[in-house]
Amino acid sequence: MLILPFLLGMAASRALFLHIPLFICWLLIYLFIFQLLQGVRTRRFDRILKPLQVYGLLLLPFIIYLVVVEPRLLWFALLALPLFAVNLYYARTKNERALLNDISGILLFCLMLFPVFYIGGGTNWETAAELFILAFLYFAGTALYVKTIIREKNNPQYYYASVIYHCLFLLTGILIFPSLVFPLLILLARAAGLPRTKITAKRTGMLEIVFSVMLYISVIVLYF
Template structure:
């Protein structure tokens, strides 16, 4: 099942939060259902694809690629028939995915630049969701995109202080400084979200000094994402 189900718990937040923020900036639509299913299947398809590129063992990852590819095709075809303009939203994702392919090929997928490329790819989902929902306030969509981007870049830094760079003080201080600047930027861009951003800063400063595990970190990030989304809905 490890070939079929991604083991990166925090990635589920990146899959869902930008989608929900795009809906928050527009209106719910029936097309959001096939769009989300298509988005989910793309993620489930890309995961074994990158693993195959990394390991050069496409025979091992052929079953999930076939399953998710076959499930993806009808949803993608339906969306292209219903909203052909959605194809334009996929174009910015191509160079970002090329970056992910490169780092998978070089077996350096934990590089920060690769993380940022993946985060950008996930966060861009705000815009097709906004379009499908008939949103009219493009400024709000852009603000939600920026919020998601800043949040997940900070999360990438924070997670490294617990896993890959847990003994590297430079990453810890970079994470804390980044989250401090995030709070300051939030005072200007998202003043209503000051308290949630302070909570994220406290998490970045305190949790790496505990014995929290990678799995616990990923699960907790789902909770922090829910906190941020509810804060947007209630306070913005």
């Protein structure tokens, strides 16, 4: 989720030098927020104060540089604040594994596609919107599918919800990005077949890297 929307935003525009400090900034923001949410959840800020200080000090010059070079990036940051507030709420209530919290986090990560697209001088915002929808639907389906293997593996309702979701994802793909029907069929087969095997959580995570790469290559080869 950290990398794929970023790469899709670059694919829809142009890869420029400014994307390098933007990605470093994005990575440091992720690391900073991860520690912050851990502190909110545990109420033990003394344990995460040092990494917060380190990531914050590393992050500050990149934020200043990007805001000076591209002040409009602040508007994209403002869009992310309500979603971050949702994550803070679920961390505070120690319910971070709630599906709504997952969806909020996915939206937050996928929104990164737009500033990357803007930085790259992209002009076709319709294409950027379609890729945002694709990334969001993919990761939302992945969140549901992973639950059928780990925490909800004995819950048939989650399994059927995941399969139905991926069927709807496929139908949406036929309407919005018909060139990507084949990889979406593979994702449907993944959701329907793998939970019925004895696949481990570790192998599931490793395979998700493969599926993400497959989707990215499919966009580059088939979509554009």
